[in-house]
Amino acid sequence: xxxxxxxxxxxxxxxxxxxAVLQDYAEGIFFGDVARLRSxxxxxxxxxxxxxxQLYDKLxxxxxxxxxxxxxxxxxxxxxxxxxLTLEVQGSIALARLHCPMLGFNYIDFLSLRLQGERxxxxxxxxxxxxxxxxx
Numbered sequence: 001x002x003x004x005x006x007x008x009x010x011x012x013x014x015x016x017x018x019x020a021v022l023q024d025y026a027e028g029i030f031f032g033d034v035a036r037l038r039s040x041x042x043x044x045x046x047x048x049x050x051x052x053x054q055l056y057d058k059l060x061x062x063x064x065x066x067x068x069x070x071x072x073x074x075x076x077x078x079x080x081x082x083x084x085l086t087l088e089v090q091g092s093i094a095l096a097r098l099h100c101p102m103l104g105f106n107y108i109d110f111l112s113l114r115l116q117g118e119r120x121x122x123x124x125x126x127x128x129x130x131x132x133x134x135x136x
Contacts, residue, residue, distance in 0.1 A: 018087065018094050018113060021120045025111065026082040029100065032072030034064050042114070042121040049127035051105075056127075073102040094120065105129045 021040050028037035038060075047063050049056040058066075073080075085108075086097045092115035100107040110126040 015087070015089065018089060018096070018120050019084075021113060021122065022084060022087075022096055022098070022111070025122060026080075026098065026100070029067070029102065030072065030080050030082065031074045032067055032070070034068050037064060037067060040122055042116070042123045045121075045123050045125065047125040047127070049125070051129065070103075076103070078102060091115075100127075106131065 024036050024040040027033065028040060041060050043060060045060045047056065047058045047060070082098060082100045082102070084096060084098055086095075088095050094113040094115075096109075096111045096113065098107075098109045098111065100109055106129055107127050108130055111122050112124045113120050114123050
């Protein structure tokens with residue numbers, strides 16, 4: 001489960017709904033569940049990052065196609081070690097930072113979310129790989 005320590009009085013109304021989206025994101029990646037990931041993201045979301053020294057820039061559907069064709073961390077027998085590092089919610093926007101070790105990488109993800117109607121969705125993902133010493 002994705003967990004974090006937060007100041008409950010500040011985040012109480014929005015926190016459970018945002019955490020549910022982050023849980024769908026983390027478990028969607030871990031299990032390779034494209035439908036669950038699609039529900040966590042806004043349809044026009046963009047993903048930017050750095051993978052093996054190469055810039056990564058994809059639309060949501062391009063990203064989901066990659067997830068659909070690769071072996072998931074779960075299928076590879078990897079343990080689930082993803083965790084929420086920080087979460088800030090201000091009105092109808094939120095920013096989450098997650099540590100997502102998987103597939104031989106040590107990812108840090110920054111997820112921007114917005115509330116549309118009564119539903120939180122990820123509108124952008126920024127990510128990079130850090131060496132393990134960064135977490136020692």
